[in-house]
Amino acid sequence: MQIFMHDFQALIPAAVVPFIISICIILIRGFRSAKAALYISLSARLLSLVIVVYSIAHHLSNAENGAAVNAGTVQFHWLPLWFSGPHSTEVWLNIGAFTDTRGFGMFLCILAISTIGHIYLLSSVKNPVFSPLYFIFCDVMVIGLLLTVISPDLLQMYVCLAISSAGAWFMLNTVWRTSQEHATWKWMVPICCSDALLLLGIVISCLHFGVVVSSLIPGYSPVFSTGAVLESKPLSDNLDWYDYMGFCLVAGALGRAAQFPFHTWLARLNPAASPAIAAFAPGMVIATSSLLLFRILPFLSDNVKLIVMLCGTATVLIGSLTAVVQTNIKQLVLSIIIAQSGLCFALLGCGATDVALAAAIVLSLAASGILLTTGTVLAATNGLDDLHTLGGLWRKLPITALTSLMLIFLSTWVGGPGPSHILVSGLQVFQHNLLHVGGYQRFLFWGLVLGCYIMALAICRWWWLIFLGSSRSPEIPFQRETPAQTLALLLILLMAFIAGQPFISLDNLLSGTLTVENTVVLNDQAESLSSMVCNHLQWSGLTAMLIVMLMYFSGMGFADRIRRFPGLNLLFRWLNGGFFFSDLYSTFIGRPIRLLSYITAFLDRWVITWVLLTAALSIRGAAMIVGSLEWNISSRIWDFLTGDMLLLNHFFRFLRNRRISVYIIFLFIVLVFAGGALGIMAFLFGKS
Amino acid sequence: MKIYAYSSILTCLIALPGIGSIILAMLPSGRIRLIRGSALALFTGMLVITVVAACLLNWKVVGSDPGLQQLQQDLIWIPSLNIHYQVCADPLSMIFMLAICILAILACIASYSVDQRAKIYYILLALLSGSFLGAVASEDLFVFYLFLTLAIFPAYGLVGLWGGSRREPAAMKMALFAMVGSMSMLTACIILSWASCGISHYPDGTLDIIALTHEVPLRQLWGATPGLHIAGLVFWLMLVGIAIRLGIPSMHMWLPDVIAESSAPTGMLIIGGNVLVSGYALLRILCPIMSEQSHQVRLFLILLGSFGSLYAALCGLAQSDLRRMISYWLICMSGIMLTGSALMDMNGISGILLLILACPVVFSSFLWMSHIIEKRAYHHDINRLGGLAQVMPDLLGFSSFGLLSAIGLPGLCLFAGEFLVLSGIFDAAISQNNVQAHWLIICGIVLLAALVLTTAYLLWAAERIFFGHIQPEYHHFQKLSVMEKAIFLPLIILAVALGLFMVALVLAPVQPILLDMVTLFGK
Numbered sequence A: 001m002q003i004f005m006h007d008f009q010a011l012i013p014a015a016v017v018p019f020i021i022s023i024c025i026i027l028i029r030g031f032r033s034a035k036a037a038l039y040i041s042l043s044a045r046l047l048s049l050v051i052v053v054y055s056i057a058h059h060l061s062n063a064e065n066g067a068a069v070n071a072g073t074v075q076f077h078w079l080p081l082w083f084s085g086p087h088s089t090e091v092w093l094n095i096g097a098f099t100d101t102r103g104f105g106m107f108l109c110i111l112a113i114s115t116i117g118h119i120y121l122l123s124s125v126k127n128p129v130f131s132p133l134y135f136i137f138c139d140v141m142v143i144g145l146l147l148t149v150i151s152p153d154l155l156q157m158y159v160c161l162a163i164s165s166a167g168a169w170f171m172l173n174t175v176w177r178t179s180q181e182h183a184t185w186k187w188m189v190p191i192c193c194s195d196a197l198l199l200l201g202i203v204i205s206c207l208h209f210g211v212v213v214s215s216l217i218p219g220y221s222p223v224f225s226t227g228a229v230l231e232s233k234p235l236s237d238n239l240d241w242y243d244y245m246g247f248c249l250v251a252g253a254l255g256r257a258a259q260f261p262f263h264t265w266l267a268r269l270n271p272a273a274s275p276a277i278a279a280f281a282p283g284m285v286i287a288t289s290s291l292l293l294f295r296i297l298p299f300l301s302d303n304v305k306l307i308v309m310l311c312g313t314a315t316v317l318i319g320s321l322t323a324v325v326q327t328n329i330k331q332l333v334l335s336i337i338i339a340q341s342g343l344c345f346a347l348l349g350c351g352a353t354d355v356a357l358a359a360a361i362v363l364s365l366a367a368s369g370i371l372l373t374t375g376t377v378l379a380a381t382n383g384l385d386d387l388h389t390l391g392g393l394w395r396k397l398p399i400t401a402l403t404s405l406m407l408i409f410l411s412t413w414v415g416g417p418g419p420s421h422i423l424v425s426g427l428q429v430f431q432h433n434l435l436h437v438g439g440y441q442r443f444l445f446w447g448l449v450l451g452c453y454i455m456a457l458a459i460c461r462w463w464w465l466i467f468l469g470s471s472r473s474p475e476i477p478f479q480r481e482t483p484a485q486t487l488a489l490l491l492i493l494l495m496a497f498i499a500g501q502p503f504i505s506l507d508n509l510l511s512g513t514l515t516v517e518n519t520v521v522l523n524d525q526a527e528s529l530s531s532m533v534c535n536h537l538q539w540s541g542l543t544a545m546l547i548v549m550l551m552y553f554s555g556m557g558f559a560d561r562i563r564r565f566p567g568l569n570l571l572f573r574w575l576n577g578g579f580f581f582s583d584l585y586s587t588f589i590g591r592p593i594r595l596l597s598y599i600t601a602f603l604d605r606w607v608i609t610w611v612l613l614t615a616a617l618s619i620r621g622a623a624m625i626v627g628s629l630e631w632n633i634s635s636r637i638w639d640f641l642t643g644d645m646l647l648l649n650h651f652f653r654f655l656r657n658r659r660i661s662v663y664i665i666f667l668f669i670v671l672v673f674a675g676g677a678l679g680i681m682a683f684l685f686g687k688s
Numbered sequence B: 001m002k003i004y005a006y007s008s009i010l011t012c013l014i015a016l017p018g019i020g021s022i023i024l025a026m027l028p029s030g031r032i033r034l035i036r037g038s039a040l041a042l043f044t045g046m047l048v049i050t051v052v053a054a055c056l057l058n059w060k061v062v063g064s065d066p067g068l069q070q071l072q073q074d075l076i077w078i079p080s081l082n083i084h085y086q087v088c089a090d091p092l093s094m095i096f097m098l099a100i101c102i103l104a105i106l107a108c109i110a111s112y113s114v115d116q117r118a119k120i121y122y123i124l125l126a127l128l129s130g131s132f133l134g135a136v137a138s139e140d141l142f143v144f145y146l147f148l149t150l151a152i153f154p155a156y157g158l159v160g161l162w163g164g165s166r167r168e169p170a171a172m173k174m175a176l177f178a179m180v181g182s183m184s185m186l187t188a189c190i191i192l193s194w195a196s197c198g199i200s201h202y203p204d205g206t207l208d209i210i211a212l213t214h215e216v217p218l219r220q221l222w223g224a225t226p227g228l229h230i231a232g233l234v235f236w237l238m239l240v241g242i243a244i245r246l247g248i249p250s251m252h253m254w255l256p257d258v259i260a261e262s263s264a265p266t267g268m269l270i271i272g273g274n275v276l277v278s279g280y281a282l283l284r285i286l287c288p289i290m291s292e293q294s295h296q297v298r299l300f301l302i303l304l305g306s307f308g309s310l311y312a313a314l315c316g317l318a319q320s321d322l323r324r325m326i327s328y329w330l331i332c333m334s335g336i337m338l339t340g341s342a343l344m345d346m347n348g349i350s351g352i353l354l355l356i357l358a359c360p361v362v363f364s365s366f367l368w369m370s371h372i373i374e375k376r377a378y379h380h381d382i383n384r385l386g387g388l389a390q391v392m393p394d395l396l397g398f399s400s401f402g403l404l405s406a407i408g409l410p411g412l413c414l415f416a417g418e419f420l421v422l423s424g425i426f427d428a429a430i431s432q433n434n435v436q437a438h439w440l441i442i443c444g445i446v447l448l449a450a451l452v453l454t455t456a457y458l459l460w461a462a463e464r465i466f467f468g469h470i471q472p473e474y475h476h477f478q479k480l481s482v483m484e485k486a487i488f489l490p491l492i493i494l495a496v497a498l499g500l501f502m503v504a505l506v507l508a509p510v511q512p513i514l515l516d517m518v519t520l521f522g523k
Helices: A007-029 A034-062 A101-121 A132-149 A154-174 A184-209 A226-231 A239-256 A274-299 A302-325 A329-350 A353-380 A398-411 A419-436 A438-467 A483-500 A506-511 A525-553 A558-564 A566-576 A581-642 A646-657 A660-687 B009-026 B032-056 B091-113 B118-137 B141-150 B152-162 B167-195 B209-214 B225-246 B254-261 B264-289 B291-296 B298-317 B322-343 B346-377 B393-406 B413-431 B435-466 B482-500 B502-522
Strands: A076-083 A089-095 B070-078 B083-089
Touching: A007 A034, A007 A101, A007 A132, A034 A101, A034 A132, A076 B346, A076 B413, A076 B502, A101 A132, A101 A274, A101 A353, A101 A483, A132 A154, A132 A274, A132 B393, A154 A184, A154 A239, A154 A274, A154 B393, A154 B435, A184 A239, A184 B413, A184 B435, A239 A274, A239 A302, A274 A329, A274 A353, A302 A329, A302 A438, A329 A353, A329 A419, A329 A438, A353 A398, A353 A419, A353 A483, A398 A438, A398 A483, A419 A438, A581 B298, B009 B032, B009 B070, B009 B083, B009 B118, B032 B070, B032 B091, B032 B118, B083 B091, B083 B118, B083 B141, B091 B118, B091 B264, B091 B346, B091 B482, B091 B502, B118 B141, B118 B152, B118 B264, B141 B152, B141 B167, B141 B209, B141 B264, B152 B167, B152 B264, B167 B225, B167 B254, B209 B264, B225 B264, B225 B291, B225 B322, B254 B264, B254 B322, B264 B291, B264 B322, B264 B346, B264 B502, B291 B298, B291 B502, B298 B322, B298 B435, B322 B346, B322 B413, B322 B435, B346 B393, B346 B413, B346 B482, B346 B502, B393 B413, B393 B435, B393 B482, B413 B435, B413 B482, B482 B502
Parallel strands: none
Antiparallel strands: A076 A089, B070 B083
């Protein structure tokens, strides 16, 4: 039975309805039990999955692969906008839904991560850090993320991303493990800044491209949708605006995806509980951000795309270099996530879009699994998070060790031609498209390849130091893994493995690429060498594992060795010291703003108040003086008249004791004297 | 055709608080429940009459024709000065009246814990809401001034008698500022009345807002060039009068003190009502009547609004007192409203209309949150709070709507207004190819920076209040009572409704009026 008009229409209720019901039930129950809230929330996810599975089944039987599909009979006029200029008119921003197989893939990926995260929590929900609030905000975040990937236009994407950020912020705050004063809002601020830039870019894009008649492109929202804008003609010939817009949009996407130079915020998530980060970071940073960049890619000029590639490559290098010297198990995985996201962005920037999206799906699943592994390790060791203190955990956590190893293989391109096929395809397209970028070619390609190797090295080191060898903290009683934890890890491994397999051919499923123009034609000898390297990159994981093995048998990790070299010591300190840029931002942006705010507040509270107070006091003083004068003068006059003044008292008493005629005589004498004096003066001065 | 039907309903609405106050005054002082119930009945009656008036209003009959004013009552009051008691309604003013009534009833319910001098308290509350209603319903500028000035006295009493420890200086400061604003507005009224003498149809001059807007353009009042200077003077006087009430940056000094010292219910009505009435004046009086003067100083106003918002955001970042932080948030919003009004296009006007209606909702939510915290912790110092989500998860749940609205989360009430104002600035910048365009871009970026800073300090404050370690003395904090939740609930509904259905609820009914205003600006 066909319930919906179209297959993908099912995604709208799947993204919203179960979660809203879940939130309402938890609210009505009055925040009583975290366990009950978990079951309610998990049921919502399962219901959503059922709807999506229905959608898949129906789609596979009917729809064309990779085609853009409009699911948007659910459109309502949300906000009107008016534009001046040659096509001055009113347009409506609609809320609706749209997806293609790319968005659908991301949808499934996010929903899977979220569901498995909840299954994982079945074992740790007794931990007091998890409250019903956590599940409410987690649901809000998931609604935001799911709606993002089926958004028909950029503005709606922005709206949904903002909702997901808000949900994530609250969710992570509710499960903050340690006291991190002033830290949680700091990681939100870069996201808000990037959101502001994204919004600015959207506004400019809207104003720049003007209004498109929606009837030309059925199903698209008339203003901001990619397809509509591609069909439109720019109203302004001013190309500067085009670049401003592209820059703002890209800055927004880069900030949200924790790309260089906005990568520092992700490290601040470290103190939050692992399952919470696992629900947020891969879905938001890798999957959704990659799709966001994919959607805005048609807006971007070549210059801006080059910026994307450069930032992506720099992020891969910085993320992997940071990871390789980390000793905190969670921080290391977060660095890896940054690097993986950078890889997706670099591939997107060079035009290997569907390969990048396929990589984003596989990597986000794998990253989520690895983060859950850290959660299991932390639970088993009562919170030990230093690599130097761990070791030999495979005896206590055998399934976790094995599963995480396979997840590492997936995320480091080992384990057969599945994910490595994606990576090699992407790098080939990357290499091919680099022909157009001139002087940056070598940096971009080799930076990316080197970054992948270092990333593999870092994550292999992580696994080795945690699970192999003997325990370095034997005094601590280790706990065994729980069934819920292992089930969640196995599920996520299964999904990531299936997604990465060549028979699924995820990249082709997403779009039917690689297209003809992206097929690599290698003539140059140097490019052949590059090609050879990138074809062998699939062995990077095994190579890394070998290196780590050597490191392990020769001492306590490569990072410790690095420290002994004077030059590398500085590098180590730079990388290990909180991403360095974080301090830089704090010094040059955060502190000046705080200082400025204190000065402004001081000015507003005290200086202006004192100015006002001084003015008020002056007025009051003047009033007192005038009042005093008035009182004194009047009283003196009265005294004068009533004869209380000391000097004239006797005289006036004398006058008062006489009759009125005495006053008249006195007045006459005064007038005579005054007249005489005036006459003499007039005579004297008039004559002269 | 003038619609005179039910012409006295607005007068009834305005008079009801006064009559109700007399009845309240006659009740025995010791019967607090009776007083409370009567006050609630009075405010409910006001809401009912407003709803009836809204039902009587023909929402489709709007336009530039002054004859289309509805529910109008026009009585000559001072014949020698040609001052009329003139009230009327149209969809725009009706929306504001409804908002004031809802705010008043919320303030009344929120005052359930007021026991001391309850009778005077509710009388002042009723008089204050009646004054606000009268100001919004008035069609005559003098009547508007009168009601606006009348509102000062109950507000002074409410802050001065039921506030915090430094309530008296705060009340005095508010009254002085408001009186300066009122005097400024009165001077503008006198000049306008004097200058409009001899204009066709109005030999004795007029202060009819509709007539001044449509029939007597200010530029024609004096004819000659020197007249424009006087028109400019009138504009500035009127602007000062409105800006002080709205708390626009540079004239905001009274606002932090009043918000910090007033009790939550009175703060809701005083500040929320002030925002509504002065915002209405900005929309209805300043921009349409003095469109030419507004246009002349447009860039200055935009600069003042945007940089003022940044200033307020910076001040907000440095606050450790929750109430003061809320006040700077409101001042920042006032700056955005000024910017939007100065844009004088549909985006700007629609944006500030949404902001004016949304700000009291969010502000009330904030104030109620601070009241609940203060009731339990006996202070509102953010640095001394922390971890409240552990003991009061319901407070976080309910107040998060206000917080998320304030940081401009799409789908809640403030986003649309902010987005429209921002779009208006860049639209103006792109459509102009002159020097102003660069300044407009700068203003847009400054406004964006102010919004980001606002988000930063609100999140920081939320983190310090709700998350992290909880102080041992806060472990005994009780969860929200039913009454406390009951205040939050309508605010949440309003925040969501204004965020999602702002078109159906606000913009669609008033769109012809707004278009009319924009046409006036174009002239």
